[in-house]
Amino acid sequence: MIKIVLSSDQRGLPYNATLIGSVLRRTTANVHVRFYTRGYRRESFTSGRLKVDFIETDEAVTGRYPGHVNLAVFDRLRVIRDFDDWDRCLILDHDMAVLCDLAPYFAEDFEGNLLMGRLFGPGNTLGLQMKSRGGLPEDWQHCEDHPYFYMGPMMNLAAMREAGTWEKLLAAHEAIGQDEQLSLTAATDGRVKGVDKKYNLVPQWDGLESVAARAAKSGSEVYVENGITWRNGVPEGIIHWTGFGKPWHYKTRVWRADLWEAEKTSWEHLRMGLWDKPVSVEVGATNGHAMRALARRGWKVKAVGPKFDLAADRYHVPYGDLELVEAPEEAAPALLGTLGDGVDMFRFGPDSQPSGWLAGDTIRPKHCVLSGPMEAGEVAKLRDFGYRAEFRIARREWPQGGPHPKVLEYALAPEALAVGEEEELYLSRDLEAALPLERWGRPATLVETEAPELAEDLVAFLESDWISRLAAPSFIFCAGSPAVTVRLAGRFPGARIAAVSDSARIATRYNGHPQIEPVHAPVSPGVPWYDPTKLDLEPIDLVVAGDGARLRDGCQSLGPWLKPGAIVLLDRISFTEEKDPLEHWRSGGWSEIARGESFVAFQQQPSGPRVVPGWDVSAPTRAMADLAERFYLIATPEQAASTVSSTAMLWPGVPCETILQETPADAEIRWQEMKGMEAHGSPGNLRTGYVPTAVGEKRAGIRALEAFLASGADTALICLSRCQWREDADAILERASLELPEDWDLLYLTASPRARHQPWSPHLVRLRGARQCTAILWTRRAAERLLPELAAADCEWDVFMERSHAAVNAYCVIPMPASLDR
Numbered sequence: 061m062i063k064i065v066l067s068s069d070q071r072g073l074p075y076n077a078t079l080i081g082s083v084l085r086r087t088t089a090n091v092h093v094r095f096y097t098r099g100y101r102r103e104s105f106t107s108g109r110l111k112v113d114f115i116e117t118d119e120a121v122t123g124r125y126p127g128h129v130n131l132a133v134f135d136r137l138r139v140i141r142d143f144d145d146w147d148r149c150l151i152l153d154h155d156m157a158v159l160c161d162l163a164p165y166f167a168e169d170f171e172g173n174l175l176m177g178r179l180f181g182p183g184n185t186l187g188l189q190m191k192s193r194g195g196l197p198e199d200w201q202h203c204e205d206h207p208y209f210y211m212g213p214m215m216n217l218a219a220m221r222e223a224g225t226w227e228k229l230l231a232a233h234e235a236i237g238q239d240e241q242l243s244l245t246a247a248t249d250g251r252v253k254g255v256d257k258k259y260n261l262v263p264q265w266d267g268l269e270s271v272a273a274r275a276a277k278s279g280s281e282v283y284v285e286n287g288i289t290w291r292n293g294v295p296e297g298i299i300h301w302t303g304f305g306k307p308w309h310y311k312t313r314v315w316r317a318d319l320w321e322a323e324k325t326s327w328e329h330l331r332m333g334l335w336d337k338p339v340s341v342e343v344g345a346t347n348g349h350a351m352r353a354l355a356r357r358g359w360k361v362k363a364v365g366p367k368f369d370l371a372a373d374r375y376h377v378p379y380g381d382l383e384l385v386e387a388p389e390e391a392a393p394a395l396l397g398t399l400g401d402g403v404d405m406f407r408f409g410p411d412s413q414p415s416g417w418l419a420g421d422t423i424r425p426k427h428c429v430l431s432g433p434m435e436a437g438e439v440a441k442l443r444d445f446g447y448r449a450e451f452r453i454a455r456r457e458w459p460q461g462g463p464h465p466k467v468l469e470y471a472l473a474p475e476a477l478a479v480g481e482e483e484e485l486y487l488s489r490d491l492e493a494a495l496p497l498e499r500w501g502r503p504a505t506l507v508e509t510e511a512p513e514l515a516e517d518l519v520a521f522l523e524s525d526w527i528s529r530l531a532a533p534s535f536i537f538c539a540g541s542p543a544v545t546v547r548l549a550g551r552f553p554g555a556r557i558a559a560v561s562d563s564a565r566i567a568t569r570y571n572g573h574p575q576i577e578p579v580h581a582p583v584s585p586g587v588p589w590y591d592p593t594k595l596d597l598e599p600i601d602l603v604v605a606g607d608g609a610r611l612r613d614g615c616q617s618l619g620p621w622l623k624p625g626a627i628v629l630l631d632r633i634s635f636t637e638e639k640d641p642l643e644h645w646r647s648g649g650w651s652e653i654a655r656g657e658s659f660v661a662f663q664q665q666p667s668g669p670r671v672v673p674g675w676d677v678s679a680p681t682r683a684m685a686d687l688a689e690r691f692y693l694i695a696t697p698e699q700a701a702s703t704v705s706s707t708a709m710l711w712p713g714v715p716c717e718t719i720l721q722e723t724p725a726d727a728e729i730r731w732q733e734m735k736g737m738e739a740h741g742s743p744g745n746l747r748t749g750y751v752p753t754a755v756g757e758k759r760a761g762i763r764a765l766e767a768f769l770a771s772g773a774d775t776a777l778i779c780l781s782r783c784q785w786r787e788d789a790d791a792i793l794e795r796a797s798l799e800l801p802e803d804w805d806l807l808y809l810t811a812s813p814r815a816r817h818q819p820w821s822p823h824l825v826r827l828r829g830a831r832q833c834t835a836i837l838w839t840r841r842a843a844e845r846l847l848p849e850l851a852a853a854d855c856e857w858d859v860f861m862e863r864s865h866a867a868v869n870a871y872c873v874i875p876m877p878a879s880l881d882r
Contacts, residue, residue: 062089062162063149067096067136074326075154075308081325081335082158084110089163094143096135107333115142121233134233134240140217141226151212152298155306157323159380160258160296170216171253174225175244177213179254184208186245190236196246197235206250210260210300211241213252223249258288258297263315268295272316276378293378294319318356322379325358337381338404338464341425344412348376353460355379405429405465410481415441427465428487431455432479432582439485440476447487448472454562454582455482462486482582482591514543517656518631522547526627526653526661533601537618539590541606541631542569548604549575556598560590561607589614591875592822593792599623606631616645617819617874619664620799627653628662635660687797687807688837689773691716692764694757695781714777717767721760721781723752733758736854758850758857761833765847768838776843779835782881783810789877796823796873805842806861808872809835810879814862820871827870831858835878842868 062083066076076095084091093112095102102114117138121131136151148170150162168176187204190196196204220226228247236243245252261268275283275290283290288297299319305312307320325335342351342363351361360381406428408414415438418424424445430438432455449470453462462484470488479485514522521527522544536557538545545559557576559566566578581594589611600622605615612630622628628650635642642660646652650662691714733755761778768776786792793809799821800807808827815829846864853860864870 062087062091062166063146064091064093065096065136065139065149065151066093066154067098067132067134068154069098069132070100072132072154073097073100073102075306077325077327077330078320078323079152079154079156079158080110080112080330082156082323083162084335085323085337086158087161087163089166094139094149096132096138098132098135105331107331110330110333110335112330136212137229137240137244140215140220140229143217144221147218148214148216150214153212153300153302155301157299157320159294159299159319165214165255165259168214168255170214170219172219172251173253174216174219174223174248174251175209175213176216176253176255177209177211178257178260179252180208180210186242189242189245190238193238200232200235200246203232203246203250206245206248207252207254208245209252209254210262213244214255219251220248223251256287256297258295260300261288261295261297262300262302264303269315271295272378281383292380292383294380296380318377319379322356322358322381339402341403341406342409343406343414343417344409345407346409346411350407350461351382352377352379355382357459357461359461407431408434410434414438415445418442418445424489426489429462429465430479430485430487432483432485433481434479434485436476436478439479439487442487443476446489446491449488449491451486451488452479452563453484453486455484477580480580480582480591480594514547515657515659518544518659521629521654521656521659521661522551524654526663527551527602529625530601530627535598535600536602536604537597537600538604539607539611539615541604541629544604544606544629544631545570545576546573548602549573555601558596560595562590583611589617589819589874592617592795593788593875595822597621597822601626603628604631605629614819617822617825619819620821622664624664626664628664629659630661631659633658633660687793688714688775688777690714690768690771690776692719692767692776692778693717693781694719694721694760694764694778696721719760719764719767721756723749723756724759726752729755732852732854734854737856738859754856757833758853758860761857762847762851765838765843765850769840769843769847774840776838777835778833778838780833780880783835784879784881786875786877786879792823792873792875792877796821799824800871801869803869804871805839805845805868806865806870807837808832808870808876809837810876811872817872817874823874824871825874827865827872829862829865830870830872831862832880833858833861834880836861 064080064083066079068076080091080093088109090109091111093110094115095112096115096117098117101116104113106112115138117135119135119138121134139146139149148166150165152158170176185204185208186206187196187201189208190204195201225247228249229243232246233240233243236246257266263269271285271288272290272293274285275293281292288295290296299316301307301314301317301320303314305314307314307317309317329335337358337360339360339362340351340354342361343365345351345363348363351363355361356377356379361379362383362385364385403425404427405425406414406417408417408428408430410431410433414428414430418428428442428447450473451468451470465486465488468486470486470490472491530552533552533555536548536552536555537560538548538557539560542559545557548555549557553575555575558579559570559576560579560581561569562581562583566580570576570578579590579594579596581590581592583590597618598621600618603615603618603622603626605612605628612633615628615630628645630642630645633642645662650664652660653663654661693716695718729752734751737751737754757780764776764778768778789809796807806827808830810832811827811830812832813827813830817825817830818828820826845868846861849864850857850860
């Protein structure tokens, strides 16, 4: 049995749960914890292999303590006096995580000593430690050569009782007047056995950061240095984040705080016996983002097959519980079967074929996750394996890696539907817990007789002269409000009606209404608005927007497609909460024509649309060279070649010039260049070279703009070497180019908003303040205006650009065809 003693005041209580959880996960032995509490009370409990006894104490303590600890640290030593049923125990601190099995430590022989622990080393004695504290009292100078050890030690309780250690400890603590570690050193008569340092690894003292770098450079899954074994880049041992900085502190600079996060456990979990990490098997992963996020949140993750190599991921952060299980393509499905038992979910990437992996005698977990895009036929095949309950989410609705499948509410799907590009489909074999054909109170099949009753004032508007004047509308666009959609279908049987939703269940919602075209379009995060690549638009007579405030605001992007005199009906609106969206419509040239208790209707007043609609994919589009006559790549020499080739494919025939980005030395940076940087003054950013990198990037941007103006060209693309492109970037750019107004100044191909984007057209938003200079199309007019101001700016390049958007016509393409590879 593993016997542990802890103590804390109430403030430190939560962190000890994480410590205990990390112990339990790495041993099969029973664990008994005796926990001294000071100033509060907790109920003892037993759960599976874990037993926790809380012992309340308020006894006075003599001596003094360092400022970063409190009286409670002494309480754990009371185990020497209080419990004669234990022969040994291990003292641990709450700022530890145990990443090894403690059972071998408990099998170590004391060899007649009172303590075992990691020693500070030759010459580091109690006398040395007391030298700067005024020296030892005369009666205790005989302890001067006692070896100094790291807290916490393994204690030989049986031998301590025989040696009278408790009484000596009290006397030493009162006489020496220092913290309990020094007093315990004096009270144990120098009878201390040194053990492997893995049982108390201190990152800053043991240089773990540099060792981790060497372990990564070795390319080996198992790396050994100075007797410490590293697996998947994580040392096997007890990590001790001693000092003032703790891994749970906000923006802490301690080494690998994320390892502590990955072990994070609550007392509620321990009481319920929920300390084992859930397991995810990743198949066909395209990158490590989701896997790293799951590992950081306490999952065990296994990446199976040859499609993705963790070691090759430039942003791979090693976790002991994140590993690559290599297997050739033909052998991987058989291997998957051996992993299935005890797995909480399988996650399948968009390039994988789940039905092939789950075929045969594979042990199938209760849940599996499909990342889109994935065809409906592949989803249908999984029905034969029992996965008939589903829950769909937009990929960005949850943190990377998504939720635990147990927290979702599944519905029995009437038919198998495809998985959208920005969707993840959670499938479950737990059919008894799934809902019937309704989900969130909405019928899966909506026919006119089943439609909910409409409010009288809304019915009156739908029968009013305003709607009658539409005569024979050719195209009606409906986002939400299914009852209104069905009613309009009955009134205008000759009109084409597109019913759009981010839920794939839209495919069955309008069965019995062939005139209504259900469109499954996941929400694009840029506006937010439905992914415009899924919309087949034509000039619009009537828009119905009832899918929530965020999406209603995005309806303004349909402006270029609205016929003169078109009507927009905002349904299910809350006038107390949505005042700003209404003002946006009014300020955009729309007049309010009707209002009810939960709706408002506008009519377009301008003489015509901003952009002439009606383009089709087969028609000639604006040439890329018309958008960018020159291309400037900002890159380090080693980055330049690979990025030029990938970007040049989108801009064939456009002259390209590389602008080298050089990182200046600290002494070369002028105060005027950096004094306004948001992160200037942050010790963390200064240590990581943030300021020199930001200055170097801004200088390169200035040189690129100077080269652009000197070239005589009217437009130019300035792009960072870390720019990554979507596979369909060329198609997105072609569509957006047709909607770009003649007076544009800047066109961002990716942007990080700091103020909400203003919808402009299906593929463009107007920027009100955004960052990222990853890929920007510039006009000469914008460059001539902004270059002098940028050269004089004292802030980061992208911060300067954000502040400039109010003075220029800056747009961003939606969906964004580029991204920043961090």
